Amino acid sequence: MLSLSSSSSSLLRPSSSSGPSIVVPRRSFISFRRKVSCCCIAPPQNLDNDATKFDSLTKSGGGMRKQRELENDSDVLIECRDVYKSFGEKHILKGVSFKIRHGEAVGVIGPSGTGKSTILKIMAGLLAPDKGEVYIRGKKRAGLISDEEISGLRIGLVFQSAALFDSLSVRENVGFLLYERSKMSENQISELVTQTLAAVGLKGVENRLPSELSGGMKKRVALARSLIFDTTKEVIEPEVLLYDEPTAGLDPIASTVVEDLIRSVHMTDEDAVGKPGKIASYLVVTHQHSTIQRAVDRLLFLYEGKIVWQGMTHEFTTSTNPIVQQFATGSLDGPIRY
């Protein structure tokens, strides 16, 4: 059986959970998606004190925000509420709160070492917060990924390093969870792997080992592994994908390919092989300006353990928040010290 440890890469939530399920039938799911699709363009909400203190956006958007607050939270897929995490004496997260709604494409930015990967791991259930809560579709997660509590939403984590299994072929890497957990035949899996690889722009690499691939190809294989799922299942659970620096180390063109892939599987409402979509929302940790511009709509800025700013992508460069201004311009002068 797959060990869901940090050494595995695409950490997909097992879809055959026996715990209490809040999966909705596909027809209701479709209407659910439609109902919430407008959330992508809504202004940010849930701003914490620091964010409110800093950003003029919150002043100008007050009326709209109030309206949003009156709306219910039925479209919230993942919520982190006042999350704290320390490693020994290092206090990394000090009260992080935000919501990821159905249909959203969210970026997490901030200086190195501020805990961006840590928050992804907490959302994915690989790490437990010291304090605070994670809610999955309104249901409080009691512990880690092994809990059966979070059925009804799959959470995929695409690791920074691609983290492919070195001794397995590309086919075995991409189909890993299906070989381990599904009732699909080897031929079915093989065919699906080929289709999924083609969807991320890779052909004829099924038998290669990861060591025979370039960095960009490895990232695409990891992406294919996060997109593949058991097509024989009747109920398609929505999925939130968490990408940890998917374009780090790639040349500009390879970055664009990956950014567009991330965007396309979400926007087309289809999965990688053109079947009804399951990627409900995604969250990308990135330092790359192009990824911010191209792959996400809304940004969360993490600094000194808190979300100090959040706003739409186009507001990032015009923000009056001094932390954001410094980060956006790469200036050595400002509140961020290295």
Ligand SMILES: Nc1ncnc2c1ncn2[C@@H]1O[C@H](COP(=O)(O)OP(=O)(O)OP(=O)(O)O)[C@@H](O)[C@H]1O
């Ligand atoms: N398992 C761990 N044990 C001890 N310290 C850890 C652990 N995981 C993370 N840290 C520390 O927590 C801090 C935040 O790490 P994290 O990887 O979340 O930051 P990040 O914002 O993603 O950084 P970067 O942008 O450089 O990737 C770092 O100082 C890191 O060394």
